[in-house]
Structure formats: structure tokens, C-alpha cells
Amino acid sequence: MYPTIAKYVFFYPIRYLRGEFICPLINKVKQIETYDENDIEKYQIERINNVLSYCKENIPFYRNNLPNKMQYKKYIKSYEDMQNVPVIDKKLYIKEIVKCNSLPKKRVSKRSTSGSTGEPLIFYKERIATAFMDAVMYHTYSWHDIKIGDKQARFWGMPVKQQAKAKEQLKDFFMNRTRFSAFNLEKETMMQYYYHMLKFRPNYCYGYPSLIYEFASFMKANNLSFKALNLKGVILTGEMLLPERLGIIEEIFSAKTINEYGCTEIGVIGFQCKHNKMHVMSHNVYLEVLSEGIQVYDEEGDLYVTELNSNYMPFIRYKLGDRGIITKERCECGVHFPVIKSIKGRVDDFVITPDGRKIYDAIFAYTLKRHVKSFLVIQKRVELIEIYIVRDQLYSENTEKEYLNILHKALGDGIKLQVFHVDELPRESSGKLRYFRSEVSANKQVDTPPNFLNKT
Ligand SMILES: [Zn+2]
Incomplete structure (x- = not known):
């Protein structure tokens, strides 16, 4: 399907019907990206105060554990004040936020994740929060000239049950993407998918790095390449790959690899810019590294994330389960968002x-x-x-x-x-x-x- 058809006939109308008005949010996201450090802090503090106000009124866990408002009716005045806000991990989140929330009154979508921990989490997100999450994603993809509606080759899982599989395939069609199933890595299927890719002509690839690497290795062994596709990039998500494996992907796909860091709960948290730095998506998240409970920069610790545009079942200082380093060093691309210097995350197998x-x-x-x-x-x-x-x-x-x-x-x-x-x-x-x-x-x-x- 032509990207413009995918964008205007399917993407925008479907989102509109779901109550996810992405267009104005993309403009907002673009504007936030021009902020300097001071404006970013001001914006984030205002958003966090907004989320905390909702929590104090509606969620018993925060009613009991959040300090009272300070002067000017704010909970926090600067990033340092975040130390007074309780941290939460997945287990506590399920107990205190998911189970204690009354049924949603607003338009919300059900989301679920098993993450890398094998512990499923089912929660609800307001449509506006989902739209914001996606606006950030699509805007940052545009850093690499990837547009809404562009054809995507997806290297991903495929539901095992027939009904769920059909639903995913329909979704793939509307999203203008084709999917290579992670559960079928036989030589014949890889060869079939290679030919299918040449016919489908994707604009970019997206998926699990180790899966894409397997596919690239297969192609290398068979002297095949995707040079003819002229791909805009290969977005790798979910885990970190060794540099030599990245090299093989770039060689075979004849395109740049782009690292994304995120989770189902919050969407994209970090995304690699044209200058190869992974920026925190400060439009929608506040990311902290805590070492022994204290916020640190340029030092390794546990990653905690706060979502800025979601009130219902919010993620506030939510432990991501990965370790990493954040720095405030400047990047040549001109974006003032902090840079994630390293992540020790999961490795798929x-x-x-x-x-x-x-x-x-x-x-x-x-x-x-x-x-x-x-x-x-x-x-x-x-x-x-x-x-x-x-x-x-x-x-x-x-x-x-x-x-x-x-x-x-x-x-x-x-x-x-x-x-x-x-x-x-x-x-x-x-x-x-x-x-x-x-x-x-x-x-x-x-x-x-x-x-x-x-x-x-
Ligand atoms: Zn940059």
C-alpha cells in the first residue's frame, strides 16, 4: 500500500475514531523539542505536579505516601524534590495501582505486558496518553526520515492462537507492515521472507535485534543483501546487540541501525538521534538513575521512569528493571534532552x-x-x-x-x-x-x- 494511502485512509481515521488525536500532539512534541534545559525542567515539573495532584486525590497509595503540597500549591519545585515521591516496582504497581483503581470512566485502552520477567501486567491507559506516546514515537522516527504510513518490515512475535493471529494480521495490513514471525526461523521460511521483502519493498525495518541478526546471518551465508531496497533504517528495540553483530545487520540490510529503548507500559523512553546518541524522550518521560536511592548522572544505577502525560494508572518513579547511565552532555543534533549512555538490559535468546x-x-x-x-x-x-x-x-x-x-x-x-x-x-x-x-x-x-x- 502506498504510504500516503496508509496515512490518510487508515492511520488518521482509525486513530480519530479511537479518540487518539495524534496530529496536534505531534506539533506539541515538536515544540517541546526546541526547549532548552530550563524550559524542559519547567515543563516536566508542571506535568509531574499535574499527575501527582490526580494521584493524591484518587489513588490511596499516593494519598498515604505523597507529601503534602508545598508553597504555590506544588508537590515538587525541582527535579531534586522527586526524592520525596515514592518509587514503585512492578509488583507494588500491580498491588497498589492496578488493583486499587476503580473502573475507568474516561476512554481508556487495555494494555498488557509480560515484559522480560514473565510476570504479566494488565493495566489501562487513557486514549490521550496512548496518543501522546505514539506522537513521540512518530516524531522521533522522523529524525531518520521515517514517516507515518511508511512501509514497515516487522521482525516480531506472532500470536499462537488462530483468532489472535488473524487480528494481528489485520492490524499489520492497516499499519502497512509485513511481519516475519520470530517463531519460525527455518531456512525455507527465511528464504521465502527474503523474496517477500523484495516484493513488499519496505521503507524501514523494525524488531528484535537478535532476530534481525539471525536473519542477516542467514542472508550473509547465502550471499544475499537488501541493497536494492534502499531502506531508511533498521530500528532495533528491546535489547542491546554487540557492535560486531550490528555491523553485519548494517552491511546486509545496507542501512543504518537505530536503537530504541522502551517498554509496553510507557512506549519509547530513549531513541537514537542522527548523531548516534540515545536521547531520553523528555516530551513524555522523566528518566532517573538511582544509585542506592540517590539520583545520579554519569554513574551507573537502576533506571526509574515517570510518565508525564498519563493520570489514570500512572507510572511514577517506576522501576524499569534495567541498569544504565544518563548524562547531561550536549549532543550535536541540538536536542537538549539528556542522553542515555549505556543500558544493561535484557538479552533475548x-x-x-x-x-x-x-x-x-x-x-x-x-x-x-x-x-x-x-x-x-x-x-x-x-x-x-x-x-x-x-x-x-x-x-x-x-x-x-x-x-x-x-x-x-x-x-x-x-x-x-x-x-x-x-x-x-x-x-x-x-x-x-x-x-x-x-x-x-x-x-x-x-x-x-x-x-x-x-x-x-
Ligand atoms: Zn542528539
Whole structure:
């Protein structure tokens, strides 16, 4: 579909009907981007005060834990005052924000994530907040000349159940994108997808880095390239790749890689500019690095995010579960937003099957959803996978049978799946809980500063 048709016939009308008025927000986002440091702080403090006012009135957790307003009827006057606002992690968020909120009165959308931790989170977001999130995303994509409606080749998961799959395919059509499923990495499918890409002619690619890398390696081994596509870029999201792997992607796709850092809860949090620096999306988030509870710059610590344009079920000083470094160093691109210097995040991995196939680990997040509080999967040997599940009360034998059927179908019968019901999952030494660990593959946590630093 022509990008202009996708933009004006589908994208804008569908968003309009959903109550997500993106156009005026994109203009606002553009304006915020011209602010200097002082104006950015002023804008962010005003937004945070607005969110806190709503919270103090409507959410018991904040009613009890938020200090009273200071002079001029404000909760905070500067970034330093954020120290007085309580931090929250996913577990506490589910308990205090999701479960204590009354049914939404405004127009909201349901969103869910299992994240990288295997602990599902279901929450609601106002349509206006979703629109703001997307306005930021589309505007920053335009840093690399990627426009709304442009054709996207998506390297992503695909729902396992037929009905959900059909829904996703319909969505892909309206969004002018084609999808390469992460759960089907066989040689024949990769070859088919290569030809499909040449026919579809995407303007840019988007997806999980390790999946795109697998695809690029396959192409390299077969002397194929996407030079003819003239791609505007390859947006990599969700994890950090080693620089040499990035090089292979750039060579084979014949395009620049662009790093995105974000999460389902809040959308894009950091995005790489033309000068290869990953800027914090200060239009919509306030990002903090805390080391032993104290806010630091140019020093590593835990990442906490505050969403600025969402009141209902807000994310305030929400622990992202990743570690990183933020700096206030200037960037040549002229944007005054802070720069994320490094992130030590998750590293995705693959299940390796006895017949030599690789299947993206997200298959478990896509499958183990209903009645599963959290889970951990460990591939012990090529032919043995252990699944640890923390169940809710409605989890039954049938639920388990259904999940095992889906997984056997995807992974093949050569792998034994052993299920254990547990009350709590063990954490890794880093404190982070990942839902898949492999004792078979060689993927390791990337501890060096991420690639966008090494490319300058
Ligand atoms: Zn920049």
C-alpha cells in the first residue's frame, strides 16, 4: 500500500475514531523539542505536579505516601524534590495501582505486558496518553526520515492462537507492515521472507535485534543483501546487540541501525538521534538513575521512569528493571534532552530444538498468559526444557494441557517439557528476573556500553 494511502485512509481515521488525536500532539512534541534545559525542567515539573495532584486525590497509595503540597500549591519545585515521591516496582504497581483503581470512566485502552520477567501486567491507559506516546514515537522516527504510513518490515512475535493471529494480521495490513514471525526461523521460511521483502519493498525495518541478526546471518551465508531496497533504517528495540553483530545487520540490510529503548507500559523512553546518541524522550518521560536511592548522572544505577502525560494508572518513579547511565552532555543534533549512555538490559535468546531449529524465546510470553502469575523457562539440554509456573486459582489441568499442546506444536516433539508448580521464582544474581534462560546457547548479557556509543 502506498504510504500516503496508509496515512490518510487508515492511520488518521482509525486513530480519530479511537479518540487518539495524534496530529496536534505531534506539533506539541515538536515544540517541546526546541526547549532548552530550563524550559524542559519547567515543563516536566508542571506535568509531574499535574499527575501527582490526580494521584493524591484518587489513588490511596499516593494519598498515604505523597507529601503534602508545598508553597504555590506544588508537590515538587525541582527535579531534586522527586526524592520525596515514592518509587514503585512492578509488583507494588500491580498491588497498589492496578488493583486499587476503580473502573475507568474516561476512554481508556487495555494494555498488557509480560515484559522480560514473565510476570504479566494488565493495566489501562487513557486514549490521550496512548496518543501522546505514539506522537513521540512518530516524531522521533522522523529524525531518520521515517514517516507515518511508511512501509514497515516487522521482525516480531506472532500470536499462537488462530483468532489472535488473524487480528494481528489485520492490524499489520492497516499499519502497512509485513511481519516475519520470530517463531519460525527455518531456512525455507527465511528464504521465502527474503523474496517477500523484495516484493513488499519496505521503507524501514523494525524488531528484535537478535532476530534481525539471525536473519542477516542467514542472508550473509547465502550471499544475499537488501541493497536494492534502499531502506531508511533498521530500528532495533528491546535489547542491546554487540557492535560486531550490528555491523553485519548494517552491511546486509545496507542501512543504518537505530536503537530504541522502551517498554509496553510507557512506549519509547530513549531513541537514537542522527548523531548516534540515545536521547531520553523528555516530551513524555522523566528518566532517573538511582544509585542506592540517590539520583545520579554519569554513574551507573537502576533506571526509574515517570510518565508525564498519563493520570489514570500512572507510572511514577517506576522501576524499569534495567541498569544504565544518563548524562547531561550536549549532543550535536541540538536536542537538549539528556542522553542515555549505556543500558544493561535484557538479552533475548533462542530455544534450540533437536532438529537444529532456533525459536525466539518470546514464544513462552506469547503462550503462558492466562492464569499464570509468573513463569521461568530453563532449557537444560537440547531435548529438555523445564518450566516453572506460579499459578493463580483458576489455573487448571486443562490450562496446562492447552499450553503444552501449543508449545509442543511450536518446538516439536523431540523436546521434553517438564512443568513445576512453584510459589516463587528464583532471581538471578543481578536481581533481574528473566523468563528464559538457556544452558545450551551462547548468548550472554551485554555488559559493555551499548553499540550506539561505539559508532560515533
Ligand atoms: Zn542528539
